[in-house]
Amino acid sequence: MSLTEKHRPSFASQIPSRLGSCLSWLFVAMLILMPAELMAQDKTNPKTEAVKPADDKHPLAELFSGYKYLSEDVRAIQDSDIANPGMAWYTLGEQLWNKPGGTQKKACADCHNEAKASMRGVAARYPVYDRLGKKMVNMEQRINQCREKFMKAEPLAAESDELVGLSIYVRGKSRGIPVKPRIEGPARESFDKGAAYFNQRRGQMNLSCANCHDQSFGKKVRATVLSQGQSNGFPVYSLEQEKPVILHRRFIMCNNLVRANPRPIGDETYVNLELYLAWRGEGLQIETPAVRY
């Protein structure tokens, strides 16, 4: 037997490597054939990952962004700033940020400079207790305070393109930052009231927010899958309504679903609810402007 013959690998010794390449082809084929549903659970997409609540008294074992309950095509719209129609309001907000207004002829940018730096992380703390006004304020109310107090300008109407645009712009500067509101100190009373409202049954259907969003998320209600009712993507862009939906409008829609009396936008009860939802979603990343059906 020559040396070369001896070192030529026998068929048997090639089996493991043939099997290996077979398996790797199988793996590639599986990836290609894997249903979109499974691919969507990919750990590399942080928006679908479960977040463990920081507090052990939390009503939910795991937190999920509303993004998790969207179809692949709607996720794709949210994921692309070019395709996401909510970005038109972001752009409007950016223009307004730099536009002088009011009797002071001041722009937001005159005092706050680059929003990228000055507004980064701000939305993750909202709503907050305003020491001067001695009450909780949400982002839209805060923006209007600046207009009235510092710009000597008229407050913007609740669902006007201008206020929604500024809100999306400022909140958008916290994208990717985990929600972390302050619920202690002067915010405590508001938090407790928000929690009570969330858990109280109401309306002709006698259902609480918790009945749907703590106990039934993941289940189908007519054509939609119930989410956990998280607030981290707000204001969201609604494909069905072809416009942004602010969080208080969503509260009104949910009150109407159970035939309960809704509150007006900006109402204290809704700001309390907003604080409770922020705590309940603590650790989820801000996704404003998220996209919904």
Ligand code: HEC
């Ligand atoms: C004349 C200066 C001035 C202008 C103009 C101004 N702001 Fe402010 N803004 C302030 C000051 C000062 C504070 C913080 C002090 C306070 O709490 O009142 C503040 C606070 C804020 C906050 C809260 C920040 C936080 O950390 O909680 C937001 C959001 C904000 N402004 C947005 C805006 C927007 C949007 C505009 C334009 C529509 C604007 N501001 C215009 C001076 C201004």
Ligand code: HEC
């Ligand atoms: C009858 C069931 C039901 C009740 C009760 C209900 N909701 Fe909803 N809620 C829905 C449905 C359906 C949607 C739209 C699909 C989804 O995101 O779950 C929704 C969506 C939401 C969203 C938007 C989530 C997202 O990611 O876009 C929030 C926030 C929310 N609800 C909060 C509340 C609050 C707060 C209450 C109590 C005042 C409440 N809901 C009561 C059914 C309900």
